Amino acid sequence: MDVRVDRDRCLGAGMCALTAPGVFDQDQDQGLVVLLDPHPPEDRHAAVRLAAGVCPASAVTVAEHGRPTTA
Amino acid sequence: MQHEPTHAAPVTLPTGRAAGCPFDPPAGLAQLREERPLARMTYPDGHVGWLATGHAAVRFVLGDPRFSSRYELMHYPFPGGPEGPLPPAPVGDMTGMDAPEHTRLRRLLMGRFTVRRMRQLTDWVREITAEHLDALERRGPGTDLVEAYARPIPALVICELLGVPYADRGRFQDHAHTLMSMEAAPEDRHAAMNGLLEYMAELVAAKRAAPCDDLLGDLARESDLTDEELVGLGGFLLAAGLDTTANMIAHGTFALLSNPAQAEALRDDPELAPQAVEELMRYLTVAHTSVRTALEDVEVGGQVVRAGESVTVSLEAANRDPERFPDPDVLDLHRRATGHLGFGHGIHQCLGQQLARVELAVALPALLTRFPALRLDTPADEVPLRTGMNIYGVHRLPVTWDED
Numbered sequence: 056m057d058v059r060v061d062r063d064r065c066l067g068a069g070m071c072a073l074t075a076p077g078v079f080d081q082d083q084d085q086g087l088v089v090l091l092d093p094h095p096p097e098d099r100h101a102a103v104r105l106a107a108g109v110c111p112a113s114a115v116t117v118a119e120h121g122r123p124t125t126a
Numbered sequence: 127m128q129h130e131p132t133h134a135a136p137v138t139l140p141t142g143r144a145a146g147c148p149f150d151p152p153a154g155l156a157q158l159r160e161e162r163p164l165a166r167m168t169y170p171d172g173h174v175g176w177l178a179t180g181h182a183a184v185r186f187v188l189g190d191p192r193f194s195s196r197y198e199l200m201h202y203p204f205p206g207g208p209e210g211p212l213p214p215a216p217v218g219d220m221t222g223m224d225a226p227e228h229t230r231l232r233r234l235l236m237g238r239f240t241v242r243r244m245r246q247l248t249d250w251v252r253e254i255t256a257e258h259l260d261a262l263e264r265r266g267p268g269t270d271l272v273e274a275y276a277r278p279i280p281a282l283v284i285c286e287l288l289g290v291p292y293a294d295r296g297r298f299q300d301h302a303h304t305l306m307s308m309e310a311a312p313e314d315r316h317a318a319m320n321g322l323l324e325y326m327a328e329l330v331a332a333k334r335a336a337p338c339d340d341l342l343g344d345l346a347r348e349s350d351l352t353d354e355e356l357v358g359l360g361g362f363l364l365a366a367g368l369d370t371t372a373n374m375i376a377h378g379t380f381a382l383l384s385n386p387a388q389a390e391a392l393r394d395d396p397e398l399a400p401q402a403v404e405e406l407m408r409y410l411t412v413a414h415t416s417v418r419t420a421l422e423d424v425e426v427g428g429q430v431v432r433a434g435e436s437v438t439v440s441l442e443a444a445n446r447d448p449e450r451f452p453d454p455d456v457l458d459l460h461r462r463a464t465g466h467l468g469f470g471h472g473i474h475q476c477l478g479q480q481l482a483r484v485e486l487a488v489a490l491p492a493l494l495t496r497f498p499a500l501r502l503d504t505p506a507d508e509v510p511l512r513t514g515m516n517i518y519g520v521h522r523l524p525v526t527w528d529e530d
Contacts, residue, residue: 066229067236068475073483074464083243086236109465111475113189 056100057118058107060088064114071115075102079115088114136166136174139203139415139438141513148511148520149381149410150455151442155179159443164427167438171209173201175436179443181450181467183427187437188472193418195474197222200417203438204308216319218358221474228473231359234349235477238287238341244480247283251488254282259496267526268503276376276523277368279489283481284367288360289340290329297325302365309514319361326361327353363478371482373412373512373519375489380509380523381410382494383502385457392459393494399487402459406486407468409457411442412518416470441467442518497527 058078060071067086071079078099080089095103107115140154147153158165163180178184187193194200197212215222220231237243262274281299285292304310304318330353333346342360345351351359382389392402416439420431431437445466446454469476476482494500502509503526510521 066232066473066475067240068469068477069239069241069480070475072241073480081240081242082237083240084237085233086238086240105464111189111471112473 056095056097056103058090058093058095058103059116059118060090061114061116062087064112066112066114068111070109070111071106074106074109075099078103079106134162134166136168137162137177138168139177141204143511143513146507148506148509149377149384149457151411151414151440151446155440155443156446159447163447164429164437167203169201169203169436169438170205170207171201173436175201176431176438177203178426178437178439179447180427181444181447184439184441184444184467185471186426187418187439188416188467188470188474190424191225191473192421192424193437194224194421195222195228195418196224199419199421199434199436201419201436203415203417203436206309208312216323216358217354218356218360218362220359220362220477225473231355232473232477234345234351235341235363239477239480241480244484247481248484248488251279251283251485252492254279255489255492259492263496267529268524271379271523271525272372272376272520273522275489275493276379277372279375280371280485281368283485284364284478287341287481288363288367289333289338289342290360290364294325294329298322298364299368301325302368305365306369306516307514308516322361322365323357326357326364330356330360367478367481369517370413370476370478371485373517374406374410374482374486376523377410377412377519378406378486378490379493379500379525380502380506380520381406381457382490383500383525384506388457388459389494392491393498396491398459399491400483401461401463402490403483403486404463404466404468405457405459405461406490408445408451408463408466410518411445411466411468413468413470413476413516414442414518415440415516416474441470497525499528500525501527 065088069081071088072081078092078095080091082089107117140152142152144153159179164183165177167177168174178187198214220228258275258279282292301318301322304314333343337343337347345356392398417436419436420433422433424431448454469479503524512519512521
């Protein structure tokens, strides 16, 4: 799994950091998404997919088996 | 998802809630969602636009920048609203702006409301909550929970964060309340807005003169906001923080007392609180309705919304969509409600949502734990409901318990 984040789209809602902590965080000055782990272990995949799905700004992208999927 | 036959007659927005169902969306929304999750809707001003009730349609409209939030483009969906087009959003009212104006303000603020920063407030929120539980106990059985608990806790929190003296609340609480009413006459809304801005202008002048270490103080010192923007934004943030969480605490308590097994589950397992908050946000959806207007022709689920047409999005109907949440009309604190639209979706998704989560996850279980025998002090069907308000909930919630 390859995870990407787009800090230009990010609106700091914090849904990713809430849903998949350890993979995502927010920087403490601006609240923008910080990607802690672009290749999360398999036991985090479900949480990461959920985080991508609930990002209100579609700023989280997950690619699996070379096939990109967006929220 | 079924598609609407083109000849189906436009509907009007259902607003009346069925008697005895204080937690359910207005009757009529469920059937509409099943038959026509995106339906043509006739607005009170005669405009023929749309009503989105399905989770997928609502989420799509809120997440797509081709739909504008600007007030001056929208048609008002509730009866008794303003005649003719609405004025543009007042300066600082972020809900009525699009990018890039909205982005500029949001980016100034969002670092202040991160998950981590809000969680750091947990102990402080616990202290405030404990003080109000003590006060509730002193007042004794029969007390109105809204006035004694649900309103003051979020009000104290937002005032402290913004740097608004809580002691001044007599100067802004009623104004904020009027602004939340869908039924308030335009002149009353205008007066309330002026009153709120007048108060905020004095406060901002004081912050400019002697900046202090709170959100408005920091913005006064560090941002490029004009006085007018800072005043408008301060009024907006204050109003947004006062009524929303307060109604979730009161209505959430009402829902838990009406579902004793769920209340017991939350009381018995403090770890359940974060999940319980998500489910209550889904189930109650006190911020129930929003409107967007298409800036160009947009295809939504096989139908085309034309440029200039308004779409009323029913967040409360979307959060009861069985295609997204099985058994949606059941309050089940153990369900995974993540993905609900109780805080909205898209660029306008609630800025203060992580604060609300902390407040609710503290205030609801603490109340149930301190008063294990808490119950309504009035028949459930006599609890006055906030129909006709932008934020749904209860006006009063008289509660009682057994004294030791």
